[in-house]
Each structure stands twice: as C-alpha cells, then as structure tokens.
Amino acid sequence: xxxxxxxxxxxxxxxxxxxxxxxxxxxxxxxxxxxxxxxxxxxxxxxxxxxxxxxxxxxxxxxxxxxxxxxxxxxxxxxxxxxxxxxxxxxxxxxxxxxxxxxxxxxxxxxxx
Amino acid sequence: xxxxxxxxxxxxxxxxxxxxxxxxxxxxxxxxxxxxxxxxxxxxxxxxxxxxxxxxxxxxxxxxxxxxxxxxxxxxxxxxxxxxxxxxxxxxxxxxxxxxxxxxxxxxxxxx
Numbered sequence: 001x002x003x004x005x006x007x008x009x010x011x012x013x014x015x016x017x018x019x020x021x022x023x024x025x026x027x028x029x030x031x032x033x034x035x036x037x038x039x040x041x042x043x044x045x046x047x048x049x050x051x052x053x054x055x056x057x058x059x060x061x062x063x064x065x066x067x068x069x070x071x072x073x074x075x076x077x078x079x080x081x082x083x084x085x086x087x088x089x090x091x092x093x094x095x096x097x098x099x100x101x102x103x104x105x106x107x108x109x110x111x112x113x
Numbered sequence: 114x115x116x117x118x119x120x121x122x123x124x125x126x127x128x129x130x131x132x133x134x135x136x137x138x139x140x141x142x143x144x145x146x147x148x149x150x151x152x153x154x155x156x157x158x159x160x161x162x163x164x165x166x167x168x169x170x171x172x173x174x175x176x177x178x179x180x181x182x183x184x185x186x187x188x189x190x191x192x193x194x195x196x197x198x199x200x201x202x203x204x205x206x207x208x209x210x211x212x213x214x215x216x217x218x219x220x221x222x223x224x225x
Contacts, residue, residue: 004156033211042119043157043201043215056210091156099145099211100164104156 002027004094004105005074012111013082021077021108025094032075033102034067037089049075082112116140119202119216128225132189136202136216139183143204143214146178148187151199151218160200161187192223 005024013019025032034046045059049069060067064082069075079086089109093102119136126132134148144165149157161176163169169176175188185204189196199220203213 006156031211033213035213035215042217043203043213045212045214048211056212059212095211099205099209099213100147100162101159102147102211102213103159104149106156109154 004092004103006090006092006105006108008108009106010109010111012113014113015083016081019079019082019086019110021079021090021092021110023075023077023092023094023105025075025092026096026103029094029096029103031095031097032069033093033095034075034077035091035093035104037091037107039088043091046077079110082110084112086110087112114139115217116214117202117204117216120219121217123220123222125222125224126192128192128194128223130192130223132192132196132221132223134187134189134200134202134219134221136185136204137183138185138204138214140204140206140214141180141183142206142208143183144207145205146176146185147203147213148174148176149201149203149215150196151201153198157201194223194225197222 035043047067048056064080089107091107093104147162148160151157173190177186199218201218202216
C-alpha cells in the first residue's frame with residue numbers, strides 16, 4: 001500500500017507567481033489535511049478536506065491560499081502571488097476517518113526567490 | 114501561551130539509554146494524543162497514538178498520558194543511533210474536527 005504522495009518535492013517560484021502543490025492520499029483514505037512547517041517553527045494546521053468538501057479551513061491565510069480535493073484526482077493546495085514569507089515545507093496528511101491516524105507525505109519544499 | 118509546549122532540546126544521550134520526551138498542554142478538551150518522528154527533511158512518521166488517558170506500549174516505545182496534569186510522555190528504551198530525529202507530540206479534541214495541534218518538536222541525538 002503506497003503511502004501519501006506529494007509532488008513536486010521541491011518547488012522554486014519567483015515572487016508574484018503561483019504555486020500548486022499536489023497530494024494523493026493513501027489508498028482508502030478520504031480525509032486530507034494540509035500543514036505548513038516554517039523554519040524553526042512547528043507544524044501548523046492549514047485546512048481539512050474530504051472529497052469535494054472543505055471541512056475546516058481555519059488555519060488558511062485569508063488571501064492568496066486555496067485548497068480543493070476533487071472527486072477525481074489529487075488534493076491541490078494553491079498559493080497565488082507568492083511572497084518570500086510563503087517559503088516553507090508543506091505537508092499533506094491523509095486519514096481513513098479517525099483523527100488518531102493521520103499519515104504524512106514527504107512534503108513539498110517551497111522556496112520563493 | 115502556546116496550547117502545546119515541548120522543549121526543543123537538543124537532547125543528546127548515549128546509545129542504550131532510556132529517553133524521556135515530554136509535552137504539556139493547556140486545553141483540557143484534548144482527548145487524542147500522538148507522537149511523530151521526523152527525520153531531517155522528511156515527513157513526520159506516526160509512532161504511536163492514544164485516546165484519553167493511560168499508557169500504551171509498542172516495542173521499545175511507551176506513551177503515557179496524564180490528563181490531570183495535562184502532561185504526556187514518550188519513553189524510548191535501549192535507544193539506538195537510528196532513533197536520532199525530531200520527535201513531535203500532537204493533540205486534538207472532539208470539537209476540532211481532526212485538526213492536530215503540534216508541539217515544536219524535541220531534537221534527539223543518540224550517540225554510538
């Protein structure tokens with residue numbers, strides 16, 4: 001059973017460009033979570049999605065960030081007009097439905113130049 | 114005050130030592146407690162999880178939850194150099210819909 005997959009693993013964007021991060025959950029998992037890890041900080045929750053629904057986006061910045069988990073295909077975290085402060089590691093986790101079992105992917109390291 | 118406090122370390126121990134890692138928290142509604150291990154530049158790996166209070170053992174790892182003191186621990190017996198990593202505690206409550214609140218992580222180094 002393949003684990004959570006994220007791509008790209010590394011992404012470099014210039015200020016003002018768009019970043020798209022993709023996450024494929026583990027087989028059989030219908031719950032997806034996105035977290036961000038800033039240098040010298042812990043993991044911070046961003047958004048929780050189920051297929052075609054955003055359940056909790058309380059950790060998402062109000063502007064420029066959006067997330068989706070369509071009926072078909074991976075979950076996408078989209079950051080528009082990136083700024084240097086968006087440079088971080090972005091992790092996706094998936095769960096079969098219980099908060100106790102969130103399995104993380106390898107992350108996407110976003111660098112904004 | 115952060116909801117979850119964790120000493121960032123670094124913590125350095127000799128191979129074979131018993132390691133104790135701890136977190137304190139302020140939200141009495143937390144019911145779900147997890148420990149993750151994160152190697153450098155990798156994703157967090159779920160080690161153990163518990164619901165509510167009590168102890169749980171898995172091989173060399175033991176997780177303890179003391180809700181009265183708002184304190185959780187992870188013990189590693191017979192520590193190995195391969196245990197060198199950052200250990201993250203995480204917590205959640207029934208009313209938080211699956212959102213995990215993480216500690217800052219403790220960096221552990223096990224010296225051969």
